[in-house]
Amino acid sequence: MPELPEVEALAHHLREHAVYRPVARVDVAGMSVVKTFDPPVSALVGRVVTGAARHGKFLAVEFADRPDEPLHLITHLSRAGWLRWHDTAAAAPPKPGRGPLALRVHLDAVGGPGFDLTEAGTQKRLSVYLVRDPQEVPGIARLGPDALALSRDEFAELLAGRTERIKTLLVEQQVLAGVGNAYSDEILHIARLSPYAAAGRLKPEQVDDLYAALRSVLTDAVERSVGQGAAQLKGEKRSGLRVHARTGLPCPVCGDTVREVSFASKSFQYCPGCQTGGKPLADRRLSRLVR
Template identity: 55%
Template structure:
């Protein structure tokens, strides 16, 4: 699943490829990809992309002109303006954005293959949204205000924001009774961190994914905050300048523990272990994170006695 570093890299890529260009056609190609009906998709035709923003894992393509009216904002956070339209995209677990310098052949047929959405620009280029697998969760919303998207309205603060300091992080954790892994992945608490980077952050902080938040000391909160900022910041830097089509591969090469079950920990050399759940799994290093003790590989795992 694309998480905040990859979505931020996509935002930067699209900022350089979309802004100032006119949208001439949008084609939803699966029955459930478009989640809104007002304003209609026809309102996008003839508009110009004014900015590309990000809200957690959501891309926000801001347009103005023609059906949208003038005055869209142009901030990296997806600023709004009078008459602006926002095309908010959530790539979900198996979705991706693929840039096209040109489109060849006949228009795609709805419901065929992984192609879910196409946006065509006046210069002949544009992008496709694709989604692998049979479970279709990729979502596109066309709205006048990003807050009209329920998933965006519920988001917590962005961990890459300059204002997100250690004190802000500590305030979020105050009163939390969940395990750290679950808290980091909760989009209502903190926007943009998913399964992969929560594993990476906890490995960098040398903490068990099942440690209760309420048991964290002040020093541990500091260590966790520093690991969060460093892990996400490094991932964004690695992705900077990488073409959209190569970001998935770049993410995999940068991960130290997530998805690396059975490999050697790059810090201590111990074997990376896994805990499996019904629809996901986590990876960790026993030596670095759990005092050498393996976690029980079952739902609601606890340290083996």
């Protein structure tokens, strides 16, 4: 799933390639992907791209025909969604329901440059909204503070009194916006914290380590990602991971075997040597901690 660094890089890519270009046509290939109806997506035709931004893990593209009346095309890419830039595209409208294409925006001219929103697999969760104000999108209205906008003291206040496991809190977008499953694994590994540690019971020095890891993991990933083409971003993300999606491989820090905890629809990875005092955590089929 694209997280804060990848969405920030996609916004940067659009600012470099799409701004000041008019919309020639919008093709909707997946009818269920568009979650709003007023204004219709056809209202984008003739408008000019004026910017691109990130709200947590939401990507927003701004279009305007007058500065005081912008429209925002906002997407949540979910688990298998992606944005693909193209220099040319087929002029014929795509047939709905065929292939991964969900929505295509033609810029300058039909068949010219633009971008596609695609989604692989059978679980269709990609969402697109066309709104006059980003706060009209329910997921954006509920977002907590951005993960890169917090000071250390604000981060400590956010954790204080929370009973959730720290892994759960880091990925809860209403608490902290932008971090997902992959980068939370990396943050906890660098901070040397168990995913099962209670957020509100961390010692001050552990909060310091966690905040420093949050900042370093995300800023390093943003720096690696920004400037990469959209097609290279997924590979760039994988190349920077030390524990996430590396089950069974040696930890690059201590050499212990990276382990996994599995749930019904997701999993996370961690290093026992670095994070749990050498004790492997159990998955959902066993007790919480193997003693």
